[in-house]
Amino acid sequence: MLAVFKKTAPVPANDSRVDEMPGAPAIDARALVQSLQKEASGLGREAAEVRGVIDDTIRISSRQTEAVGSLAQQLQGIQRSQAAIGSFSEQSLRSVGQARQAVEEVGREVGAIVDTLREVANAAQQITQIAIQTRLVAFNASVEAKRAGEAGRGFGVVADAVKDLAAKVEASSKEIMSTVGTLDSRIDALSREIRTDESAGRQGAFHKALTAVETDVHHITEAACESRGVSDAMSGHMSLIDRESRQATEALQNAMVRSEAFLKVSEHLMEVIAACGIETEDSAFIKAAQQGAAELSQLLDGALREGKISMADLFDENYRAIEGTNPQQHMTRFAELTDRLFPPVQERLLGMSSKTFYCAAVDRNGYLPTHNRKYSHAQRRGDPVWNAANCRNRRIFNDRTALASARNHKPFLLQTYRRDMGGGKFVLMKEIAAPITVGGRHWGGLRFAIAF
Template sequence: MLSLLRRRPGAQEPAAVSPVENPHDSQGDSATLREAVRSISGRASSMGREAAEVRGVIDDTTQSAQRSAEAVLALARRVQEITESQQAIGQVTQESLGAVERARGAVEGVGQEVVAIVSTLRQVADAAGGITQIALQTRLVAFNASVEAKRAGEAGRGFGVVADAVKDLAGKVEASSKQIMSTVAELNARIESLAAEIRAEPGQAAQGAFHRALGEVQAGVARINTAADGSRAICGDLGERMAGIEREIAGTGAALDVAMKRSESFLRVSEQLIETVSQCGIETEDTPYIQAAQHAAAQISQLLENALRTGVATAADLFDEAYQPISGSNPAQHTTRFVGLADRLFPQVQEHALTISPKVVYCIAVDRNGYVATHNQKYCQPQRAGDVVWNTANSRWRRIFNDRTGLASARNERPFLLQTYRRDMGGGNFIIMKEAAAPIVVNGRHWGGLRLAFQF
């Protein structure tokens, strides 16, 4: 009956026992077999629960690794942007250093011009000094001429007038020359001060204020450039480290994928063992829920066939898979052409199934894609805007559950399917449960499945 109960190869055959000699052995063997089957069922159920827990933890870890990989990738992009910015800063600082050098050269050129101006002003001052000496001499000659004119009397009067005029003119020339010399001296002092500001003396520590300012700018730009170089080096090292982290995360993701596949195999073995035990004809703790799921699936099938027969709905309506998104829903909800029919027909079957046992969590009819037109009444609450955690737990209708368990139940065409899985209740809350599923067939066409979930 069960491979686990079969005789091991090479084991010695037990001695045949006559039914007449042992009238109670048949009943005893049957009771032992039933007890063994129930024990296997219980162990398989426990194994399935552990497998579902492990699979759930692996799934959580995989999602966490994916989020970490996305975060590292985003950080790597930011580091790359910073590196590019630092490179731009380095380029600008190099250009700034070049500009400072050009300014320094220009100032030195101005300094040379100033030196030339100072030399010219000195020449002007010397010329003014010469004019002043000539004026003094002219005044002296004019004075002597005036004295001689007075001695000559009436004959020298005209000459005396000329001499006086020459003396006055010489005085004015002297005064103008002195004023020129004063102005040149003042201008020379100012130009000397300017020359001191912009003078650059090679090999001397003391430089002009302008060159000191240029030197400070140059030093500041150099420090910025050095800092940018250091930052680029740090970013480069950080980029290499993040690349290593990305590789490690990718390796972890690959390992988790392998672990997930193996956990899937482990879980399938557990489910197949539970199904095999359930098919052996001996009632187990899962039998009532399997029978309830099959009975509810038959009722849904009958209701849908009646709707087609009476013209309440068409086959095109019933098998409509053009799901229309409901705007603003989160998690996403959809509508189809058979939602109204489902709202009218399904609750009478689904709500009654909840009364089978306190362990029953939900009973829903889904189409082949895992779409839930209408859920149990307690899970058909209108969504709350911005409250995705509450919506996930309480607004489970009009949604598509196309995860591993959902699609397996929706597309199962065997008499029944028994699965163990972890259900997301929202807000990081999960519960481990079993699910018995039976196919819903409408006029010979597979429509979906009846999902009945119950706790351990």
């Protein structure tokens, strides 16, 4: 717990010892404050580190939750496909049954065709017999006509013609019988392929093929049912994982809120110590940030008085995205003016110490128009990681630390945080922010970061 003390008379600059009460041992106030400052700084560093780790874990947990949700959706799609496979399998079995019935019908028709062909063969055989008899009668008639001499000549011609015709009929009938015999053997073989002789335990080739199809379809159905059971079990596990992931994310967010409060306490403690009037390791940087913010305020006031920019343009919030930038950069109506006015002040403060990390002004929404030169390179196409670390001008930073600095109205604000350098690299630092005002209006703040 922090003790709150009422403000007393300032400690003389040449006296670092204060008597708490008559007769009490003297206390080295400066040493005490400096010790407290170091302890508060270390506390802030640890709090910022814990907060950063929690923040990283929340992002990882959120990505895992999204991945689980996506996997659950894909699993639902698999289950729908498995149900469709089962439906199609049942339909295939019905189709095979219909095909089997159709094959049986064809078999019966083929049997009827065989019977018909045999009737045709019998008829052709009878025609052959008749032709043979007719030829024999015609032969006898021809012999009798020759015996009759001149009187039987005409009848002999007719008898010879009948004999020739009978011979042709006989040949045709025999050819029909031969063709019918060939067809009969072929159709009979086809009938055997189609028909099933249950008494002999024999299946035709068509039925064997259909049986094989039925067996395969049954295997598909069984595999689909088994797979559906596995998918249902997986779905249950996925639901459990999803619930636990969401609970973990919620717990982490609660931890983030608590760590935020912890961090604010440490930052407030550092501010109180810095404002007590005794020099600490942060005092020089706080003064520099305040002086730099005052200089930038004067420069913007001067530009406003000289008509170099209007109040409306200076407070422009129409952040126009710069096409093709990644991370996204923006342009405003005051960015060109800050490019001319801000660098001398910002670069001078940046070179103040080897501990300084950056010094840049942002408007009240976290928009950073003009950064330090080393962070203001032209973006590389297709290299967002490098751009994130080296092209930080024209960017909008609306995270907790950035917005707190941008909207701070106190003489100074001291924060601790992890800065994302891109590519998974982070740097722990302290940031001092001082407000920038123009024409009595709060324009933004100067962000002055120093390394621990």
